Amino acid sequence: MVVAADEKGDRGRQSIMQKTVKRWLIAATVLVLIGLAGLVVLLAANSWDITKLDTAAFETNTYDLDEAFDKIFVDTDTADVVIMQSQSNACKVVCRETENVKHTVTVRDGTLTIRTNDEREWYEHIGLSFGSVKITVYLPQKDYEALCITTTTGDVKVSDISFGEMEIEVTTGDVILEHVLTERIMSIRLTTGDVQLDSCDAGEIFIKTSTGDVWGRLLSEKIFTAKSSTGDVRVPKTSTGGKCEIRTSTGDIQVEIAKD
Known part of the structure; x- marks a missing residue:
């Protein structure tokens, strides 16, 4: 019974860790997309001349x-x-x-x-x-x-x-x-x-x-x-x-x- 409880606890901690990592990856992806979108807007505003940045x-x-x-x-x-x-x-x-x-x-x-x-x-x-x-x-x-x-x-x-x-x-x-x-x-x-x-x-x-x-x-x-x-x-x-x-x-x- 103790072993089973420990295994269940380990699986629970792994599940929480996986969910946390997933959230961080999603947040990082969103930030990258926001940055790329901002860069596109800046380039468009400067006639696509990157040197103006x-x-x-x-x-x-x-x-x-x-x-x-x-x-x-x-x-x-x-x-x-x-x-x-x-x-x-x-x-x-x-x-x-x-x-x-x-x-x-x-x-x-x-x-x-x-x-x-x-x-x-x-x-x-x-x-x-x-x-x-x-x-x-x-x-x-x-x-x-x-x-x-x-x-x-x-x-x-x-x-x-x-x-x-x-x-x-x-x-x-x-x-x-x-x-x-x-x-x-x-x-x-x-x-x-x-x-x-x-x-x-x-x-x-x-x-x-x-x-x-x-x-x-x-x-x-x-x-x-x-x-x-x-x-x-x-x-x-x-x-x-x-x-x-x-x-x-x-x-x-x-x-x-x-x-x-």
Whole structure:
């Protein structure tokens, strides 16, 4: 009799639990449907243009620089970074940024430093944003000692500049270098993204990406070490020059030497 009563009690508790879970699932489904209905109404009211639902307010700020520097350091969370030669002798940094997430631009001890300054409260992280943050650096000289760029999410493009050494680290984004020369070491590390080198060269080149393709046209011969876990590998069979090590887990590797 006691066993039967216990079994009956267990079945009763299971029944109550199942009913409670069912009620929560129904409530959650209703809330999702209400949210979807509200989204449809908002889209219809904005002519089905989803970008009009953007809650981030963007602005463009220009930082003119008079101080001399030969090193460049960029550390940003979510931004595209462009490094290019200025069409004039002026040096400036142009940031397309949001009102609550700006960038600090300073020159100290011969180094130009650009950092993200995120002053948002926790609740300000909630919202929709369809725009992109972008940092463009216009450099008056063609030769600099060092370039270091770190970004979590964003593309990096560098063109028509020479450096003593270069280090680029990206979590999610592509890296494009055009007519970039590095005297010593060029290091590029990505988690997810492609790498493209067009008419570039360096004393030694090290490229690593977990998921992405690597394509390059170099200006001089290298001693290549290239490996892809899943992908095609095509590199010149040259035996002179500096090291060129390229590794990717998922992606193709294709490098060629530019003809004179």
